[in-house]
Amino acid sequence: MKVCKFGGTSMADAAQVSKSCDIILSDSERRVVVVSAPGKRDKTDTKVTDLLITCAREKLAGNSGEKELRRIVERYALIQRDLDLPEKVLADIKHDLQLCMESDKSSHAAYLDRMKAAGEDNCAKLVAAEFQKRGCKARYLNPREAGLLLTAQHGSAQLLPESYDNLAKIADYDGITVFPGFFGYTPEGQVVTFSRGGSDVTGAILAAAIKANVYENFTDVNFVYAADPKIVPNTEPIPEMTYREMRELSYAGFKVLHDEAIIPAIRNGVPICIKNTNAPDEPGTMIVLNRETTAGRVVGIAHNKGFCTISMSKYLMNREIGFGRKLLQIIEDEGLSFEHLPSGIDTLSIVLREDGMDEETEKRILDRIKIELGADANIEHGLALIMIAGEGMRYVVGVAAKATKALADAGVNIEMMDQGASEISMMFGVKGEDSEQAVRSLYASFFPWRK
Ligand code: ASP
DSSP states (O other), X not given: OEEEEEOGGGGSSHHHHHHHHHHHHTOXXXXXXXXXXXXXXXXXXXXXXXXXXXXXXXXXXXXXXHHHHHHHHHHXXXXXXXXXXXXXXXXXXXXXXXXXXXXXXXXXXXXXXHHHHHHHHHHHHHHHHHHHHTTOOEEEOOHHHHTOBBOSOTTSOOBOTTHHHHHHGGGGOSSEEEEEOSXXXXXTSOEEEOSTTTHHHHHHHHHHHTTOSEEEEEESSSSXXXXXXXXXXXXXXXXXXXXXXXXXXXXXXXXXXXXXXXXXXXXHTOOEEEEETTOTTSOOEEEEXXXXXXXXXXXXXXXEXXXXXXXXXXXXXXXXXXXXXXXXXXXXXXXXXXXBOOBOSSEEEEEEEGGGOOHHHHXXXXXXXXXXXXXXXXXXXXXXXXXXXXXXXXXXXOHHHHHXXXXXXXXXXXXXXXXXXXXXXXXXXXXXXXXXXXXXXXXHHHOGGGO
């Protein structure tokens, strides 16, 4: 059996939904379909998830949200009409959206998650109706009924492992199961979502649970590319990569697959195939446990902006037992997770995502470091992380030299360097404005044949 996930652009309008259904019906092994909410139809369009977030915020601010709701309903109405689906399908979607909108607002986070989840939930109902219209045996399956249980972390939930046994039963159904991505339920029955882009995670969980022979992730590109094609034209496509390479690169900015989607796939060794809904005959990129590698070969270069660094210094920091623990306690008290922690003898830096910081949080952290740890501390904003990754990197010396030379030749100053213990990736911190130049220069150095 194959689990197929279709992203927002594959659900954006009736033609795309129809194409996605054709893909499913062209292969009898494709029996479980995970869908995103309708995404952008063109560059200027807005994703349904973003419309839902705006609508929820309006409601929480005490406004009617009616204008926003109309825009959302209109997106589903267009698809329903153009696919010629029964009026009842749209009436049910409208009713569901209205119920969500008027639901309990005592917890803003819980309300926001209920609204966001409605995007994929109603899209799945629509897709199931399309299969039924075509005379296929198909069902819409709600994550609660299926037993997809998650932690109560709104907007960034994690899977509860007992879900796997519950979800394994999906394989018993002899028709097509259409499952909404992006959300599940807490054991108490509250809707919770993964972080943005989380339908990829749902697909991977289902694929692991039913021990699928492949998890096909349909999106709008033919391959995963070695660097962002918007920065590097004529970028090298990647035919095959390992889970570890993809996890490193998606963490560092490859948007094609959610970095947390790799973990469930590893669990049962389900290969992931990234494919294009608009070119389904292209082989796509296979993501697997092991592959043959060439020594020294870098598979991809990723970049991600939006980080900041808190740097601190104190003489004899290296001798001070417990300094690191106390620092991390301060970060934990703020509910933040840290990304990297490069250290020197008397210095330590901590790299954090900027979206979790605001002026007050920043001030509290810096004050506590100064007062409680007795260290000098300052914060620098606008850091970008550049990651090069490849299984073959650990077999040769000189990869770091080659990368740093490329950056130096391009006039990019390296603010920070970190090589993970796995030795399959290397990370450079550079100023945000230098990040594209950094990617281009590294690409030219590691992929000289693509000039
Ligand atoms: N619709 C959600 C988002 O835009 C989840 C997803 O598409 O995977 O983040």
